[in-house]
Ligand SMILES: Nc1nc2[nH]cnc2c(=O)[nH]1
C-alpha cells in the first residue's frame with residue numbers, strides 16, 4: 402500500500418554536533434511511503450506531480466517528526482513515577498525495588514507492560530531500549546505486548562545477585578540459562594532485539610558479569626545495557642566492591658561488556674579515562690536529564706563527552722525520570738546545559754537529534770531515526786488541540802525550526818495526535 406503524507410516535517414539525518422545545517426525541514430513537505438518504507442521525500446508539490454494517483458494523508462497544521470527513540474527506560478517502574486526527593490540508593494530501596502518485586506506475578510507484569518507500552522507510544526516513542534524485569538515471565542509478557550503494539554523494543558532480563566532484595570537476586574547459572582532462552586525466543590523476531598542487562602555493578606558480582614559476557618559472545622548482535630557513574634555514593638560502593646578495578650567502567654570492561662552495542666545510562670561523574678575508553682569502543686552514554694534532576698544525581702558533563710568523542714543519546718529513565726516524553730527530556734537537557742558552567746548550548750536541531758537519530762545510532766538501527774528514503778516510516782505527528790498555547794505558536798511560527806523549539810519547550814503527550822511504526826498506526830489520540 403502506498404500513501405503520500407503531506408506535512409511540515411523536520412529531521413536530523415546528520416549529527417548537528419559535528420555538521421552545520423544538520424536540521425532538515427520542509428514546510429509543505431511530502432513523504433511517499435510504500436509498505437511501511439519511505440520511498441521518496443521532498444516538496445509536496447513535486448511528489449504529487451510524480452505520483453498523481455497516490456492517496457494523500459493531509460497532516461498540515463502540525464509537525465511531523467521521526468519517531469522518538471528512548472535509550473533508557475525501566476519497564477517495572479511506570480507505576481512508581483513521581484517518587485521525588487530521594488537520592489538514588491534510597492529511591493531504589495523505597496520506591497523502585499518493592500514495585501519490581503511485584504513483577505514476579507505474571508498477570509501483574511502483563512498489566513504493567515500494557516501501561517508501560519502505552520505510555521511510551523503515547524508519548525511518540527517508537528523505539529526503546531528497555532530495562533526489563535528481574536523475572537523472565539515478565540520479560541516475555543513485555544515482548545508479547547510490544548509485538549502487539551508494534552513498538553520496536555530492545556530489552557532483556559535484568560540480572561543481579563547481591564545488595565537488592567532476595568526476591569530480585571539470581572545466580573550466574575540461572576541468569577545465563579534464562580537469558581539464553583529469552584534470546585532464542587525474541588532476539589531478531591519481528592521488531593524486537595535482546596539486550597543483556599546487568600542492573601549495575603553494585604548489584605552484580607564478577608560471576609554474573611561473566612555470565613552476561615558469555616551470552617554476548619555466543620549471540621553476536623545482542624545489545625548490552627547497564628548503569629554507570631550516576632550517583633557519588635553509588636560510585637563509592639562500587640569502588641569498594643571491585644577493589645581491583647580502575648574505575649566504574651572497568652568493572653564492565655574487564656568482563657568484556659563494552660563495545661559498539663553497549664549503552665550506559667547516566668555517566669554523570671565520569672573520569673577522563675572512562676570517556677576515552679567509551680569513545681574508542683563506540684559505545685553510548687544515555688543521558689537522562691529529568692532523572693538526574695529528580696534524584697539529584699548531578700549535571701551531565703555533555704561538553705566532556707563531546708570533546709572526548711563519546712556518543713550521547715536521550716533516555717527518560719522512567720520511573721527515576723518523570724515521564725515518557727522525550728520532548729520534556731530535551732527541554733530538561735537544554736535547561737541543565739544552560740545552568741551548568743561550561744554547558745553546551747543546545748539548539749532545536751540538537752534536541753531533535755538527541756531524541757531521534759542519536760538513539761538509532763546508539764542501538765545500531767540504520768533503518769530508523771530520520772526520514773531518509775529506504776528508512777522505515779516511524780513518525781510522530783504533533784498537532785496541539787485548537788486553542789492551546791502550542792497551537793498558537795504553530796499557527797504563527799516564523800519557521801518550522803521555531804515551531805520545533807516550541808514543541809520541546811511546551812509539548813506534552815497530549816499534543817501527540819498520531820504515531821506510526823513501520824507505516825502502521827500505533828497510536829491515535831483519543
Ligand atoms: N536511575 C536508576 N538508576 C539505577 N541504578 C540501578 N538501578 C537503577 C534504576 O532503576 N534507576
Ligand SMILES: [Zn+2]
Nearest residue numbers: 473628666718
Ligand atoms: Zn535507569
